[in-house]
Every structure is written in structure tokens, then in C-alpha cells.
Amino acid sequence: MQLALDAIVKRVGPETWLYPMDMALHSGAVTVLLGATQAGKTSLMRIMAGLDVPTEGRVRVDGRDVTGMPVRERNVAMVYQQFINYPSLTVADNIASPLKLRGETNVEQRVRQIAERLHIDMFLDRLPAELSGGQQQRVALARALAKGAPLMLLDEPLVNLDYKLREELRDELTQLFAAGDSTVVYATTEPGEALLLGGYTAVLHEGELLQYGPTAEVFHAPCSLRVARAFSDPPMNLVPAEAGGPGLVLPGGQTLALALPAGLAGGVTLGLRASALRLQAQPGDVALGARVQLSEISGSDTFVHAETPWGELVAQVPGVNHLALGSQVTLHLQPGDAYVFDASGALALAPRRAARAGGQ
Known part of the structure; x- marks a missing residue:
């Protein structure tokens, strides 16, 4: 899936949240949105998902203009900072929900396969409230993977986890993304995550897109002092x-x-x-x-x-x-x-x- 943003602008009242920017995501690859808090990462991601409409500019998917098309009409999977699961459903049913909506067969087998990849197969009969924060976030990730959407958006999914869990999940996500076919957009404030995930990196600062390209290239050749400051830890x-x-x-x-x-x-x-x-x-x-x-x-x-x-x-x-x-x-x-x-x-x-x- 090829997602492109053409001259996107987002204003809220008198404030400009996103300044004019163009970006064409690389199909099947990981694009990291890197920037400090209030850099514009979440605003940009919400426009990509169809949760918000840009004030100016167009959103295109495989050349088709989808600007204004609501998220329910798009095939998008999202994972947020705060893990969101169905509290009354077991872990197995949480993961199975997008599979059942699509009317897939062999749901139990697919659920177990995905749960095993994220090391939560031993919790399938539990409710989310019975799990730790890291385990609940794995459930949210598993449900997003089960959806099999061509576009997967992750908005700082590890920020509320402790250091050890973040390190563990970073490694696992890198492997999961490499093995999948989805175009992945991953927002983070941490340069180390961008380097670990590889792919491509877009450096944002106060609503401006400063540089976009292969992660190694942006890191080793930051085009400006602002990029160098943002991409150094x-x-x-x-x-x-x-x-x-x-x-x-x-x-x-x-x-x-x-x-x-x-x-x-x-x-x-x-x-x-x-x-x-x-x-x-x-x-x-x-x-x-x-x-x-x-x-x-x-x-x-x-x-x-x-x-x-x-x-x-x-x-x-x-x-x-x-x-x-x-x-x-x-x-x-x-x-x-x-x-x-x-x-x-x-x-x-x-x-x-x-x-x-x-x-x-």
C-alpha cells in the first residue's frame, strides 16, 4: 500500500499544528516519526488514519484521494500509548475480534500463532485486567497484527512500559515488522528506537517536517542543526x-x-x-x-x-x-x-x- 501526503496542513483555531509537508511512505516498510512531545507526530498519524481531516492538502492511498474518508471505511490498525483492549473479553477473544469480523476460518489457530509470536499464548483464557501493563500492550499489538491491515500505526506504544519491557518489545517488534507485509508508521521521541527499527525516519519539530529518508542516512547526515539535535541521544x-x-x-x-x-x-x-x-x-x-x-x-x-x-x-x-x-x-x-x-x-x-x- 502506498500512502502519500500532499501539502498537508493542520490548523486548530489560530494555531498551526502541522505546517505544509509532503511525504510518500515506502510500501511495506517501517517509517518512524521522530520528534519531541508536541512535534506533530500524533496529529500527522491521525490524518494518516482518517481520524482527522487536514485543513489543507490531500491524502492519497495507491493514488486514490481518501481525504475526509472516515477511519471506519479504511483498513487501518492502530496501537496507542495507552493499551486499549476489550475488558470483558478474554485475551483470545480480543485477538480474535478482527478475524471474526472478516469471517475468517481457523480463527483459534490464527489466534494461537499470533499469541505465540508475542509470547502471550499462556494468557489466552485470562481477562486483560489480570495482566501486567506490558502483557496488555502485547494483547493490543496482537489484535492489530491479527487485523492484517495494509497500514499499521503505532503511536509511542512502549512509552508507558518500564525500561526492561521496552527493550524486550523493541526487539520483538523489529522482527515482527520485518516478517510482515504492512506499511508501518511508528511514532517515538527516542532516537534509539528509530535506529533499532531502521527503515525510514521523518524528523518532526513543532509541526515541521525537517528531513525524511532512510534512517541511517538521516542519522549520519542530518541536514541541519535542528535534525542533529533531534536525532542524537x-x-x-x-x-x-x-x-x-x-x-x-x-x-x-x-x-x-x-x-x-x-x-x-x-x-x-x-x-x-x-x-x-x-x-x-x-x-x-x-x-x-x-x-x-x-x-x-x-x-x-x-x-x-x-x-x-x-x-x-x-x-x-x-x-x-x-x-x-x-x-x-x-x-x-x-x-x-x-x-x-x-x-x-x-x-x-x-x-x-x-x-x-x-x-x-
């Missing part, structure tokens, strides 16, 4: 710099040798992902003295917040590193890992690996 380190001569002149007078685009001069912004900063040196590194302000261990990584001549930087280093508050360390980076954004905030230079990923 932890946030990208941003340092004011001056372009000219052999590269960038950073605060404190240190020079970072870079082959800058012709004509780039004056004030720019250097961007460094936290993972580009290391405690161990490699050939060709630039060394930067730093004083530890905070050291956080998260899973298998350590996040080091440090004061440097370039300002406060955050490094994401592998392993468990116990660093004392106030201790002196040296951060290392490769010039080739640097992003450069021009005075307007547009991407002027991306790391070498971004060029390879994008085929540039």
Missing part, C-alpha cells in the same frame, strides 16, 4: 568555531584540521557525537584536556561529562569506567568524525562514514 556536542585556512579554530585557539567546503568561512558550529569522543588514543587523534564533572554508568557504557577548553562535552565510552569527580582526563577524537554546520544551521560537512553510507 545523548545530545550532539555543539561547539562554536571559526572556519577558514586549514580548518576550524576552536575556543582556546586550538585548530582542527579539516578539508572544508569551498567558500565556507566565518562563524560555524562544530558537531561531535558523544560516541566520537574516546579516552583511549588512536593514530591521528586530536587530544583535548578535560576535567570530569560527572561520570554515569549506563548499561555497558559510561557517559563522561567533562569541562574542556571547548566548553562542556559529553563522551560515551564503552565499558565501565570509574572516574572521580574533578579528575583530569584526556579526550581523543578523529577530525574525520566532525560535523560542521554553517551560520544558517545547514549541514556543511559530515563525517566520512556518512558519505559512504549515503553513497556520496
Whole structure:
């Protein structure tokens, strides 16, 4: 199924919730809507589903104009932040409901197959209220899968679950989406979810579509500072710099040798992902003295917040590193890992690996 949005706009009273945007979803693939709260993700998803009508623009499905067609006349499956199940029906009957509406045969077998994929087959005889939050969300997901709709919309479906459950379900959803035929739209505030799900990512900010493309391409080559900020966790380190001569002149007078685009001069912004900063040196590194302000261990990584001549930087280093508050360390980076954004905030230079990923 090919869903396309043509010059969509959404206004509510005097406020504009969605600014003019065009988007053509890739059939059978996952598209992630990535953005902070109030970026416009839910508003856009409701228009895709037919729950809302755009103020301007058209919605097309396989070339057919379906603008204004109500959701009940569309074959769409939705999963929300708050798991929604039929409280008086067992888990089995919840999952079976769309199958029975279609008059399918072998309903019990299909229900068990879907329940097994989501590891809830042992709960089929229970009511939703007898399940945990994570189990209830699995039931909602199972019912959406059972519907077999060509368009599946998931509006931050894992946001109300604890960290362990989110990690578990993310992995399972990635496999489920890869094995299915539906066009999937998945809204999230978390860059990590977008990277895990892959496919395509649309970065939204306050109702604007900032960039849309293959997830790896958007991540490695954000077209602007706004996209880089939205698609970085932890946030990208941003340092004011001056372009000219052999590269960038950073605060404190240190020079970072870079082959800058012709004509780039004056004030720019250097961007460094936290993972580009290391405690161990490699050939060709630039060394930067730093004083530890905070050291956080998260899973298998350590996040080091440090004061440097370039300002406060955050490094994401592998392993468990116990660093004392106030201790002196040296951060290392490769010039080739640097992003450069021009005075307007547009991407002027991306790391070498971004060029390879994008085929540039």
C-alpha cells in the first residue's frame, strides 16, 4: 500500500499544528516519526488514519484521494500509548475480534500463532485486567497484527512500559515488522528506537517536517542543526568555531584540521557525537584536556561529562569506567568524525562514514 501526503496542513483555531509537508511512505516498510512531545507526530498519524481531516492538502492511498474518508471505511490498525483492549473479553477473544469480523476460518489457530509470536499464548483464557501493563500492550499489538491491515500505526506504544519491557518489545517488534507485509508508521521521541527499527525516519519539530529518508542516512547526515539535535541521544556536542585556512579554530585557539567546503568561512558550529569522543588514543587523534564533572554508568557504557577548553562535552565510552569527580582526563577524537554546520544551521560537512553510507 502506498500512502502519500500532499501539502498537508493542520490548523486548530489560530494555531498551526502541522505546517505544509509532503511525504510518500515506502510500501511495506517501517517509517518512524521522530520528534519531541508536541512535534506533530500524533496529529500527522491521525490524518494518516482518517481520524482527522487536514485543513489543507490531500491524502492519497495507491493514488486514490481518501481525504475526509472516515477511519471506519479504511483498513487501518492502530496501537496507542495507552493499551486499549476489550475488558470483558478474554485475551483470545480480543485477538480474535478482527478475524471474526472478516469471517475468517481457523480463527483459534490464527489466534494461537499470533499469541505465540508475542509470547502471550499462556494468557489466552485470562481477562486483560489480570495482566501486567506490558502483557496488555502485547494483547493490543496482537489484535492489530491479527487485523492484517495494509497500514499499521503505532503511536509511542512502549512509552508507558518500564525500561526492561521496552527493550524486550523493541526487539520483538523489529522482527515482527520485518516478517510482515504492512506499511508501518511508528511514532517515538527516542532516537534509539528509530535506529533499532531502521527503515525510514521523518524528523518532526513543532509541526515541521525537517528531513525524511532512510534512517541511517538521516542519522549520519542530518541536514541541519535542528535534525542533529533531534536525532542524537545523548545530545550532539555543539561547539562554536571559526572556519577558514586549514580548518576550524576552536575556543582556546586550538585548530582542527579539516578539508572544508569551498567558500565556507566565518562563524560555524562544530558537531561531535558523544560516541566520537574516546579516552583511549588512536593514530591521528586530536587530544583535548578535560576535567570530569560527572561520570554515569549506563548499561555497558559510561557517559563522561567533562569541562574542556571547548566548553562542556559529553563522551560515551564503552565499558565501565570509574572516574572521580574533578579528575583530569584526556579526550581523543578523529577530525574525520566532525560535523560542521554553517551560520544558517545547514549541514556543511559530515563525517566520512556518512558519505559512504549515503553513497556520496
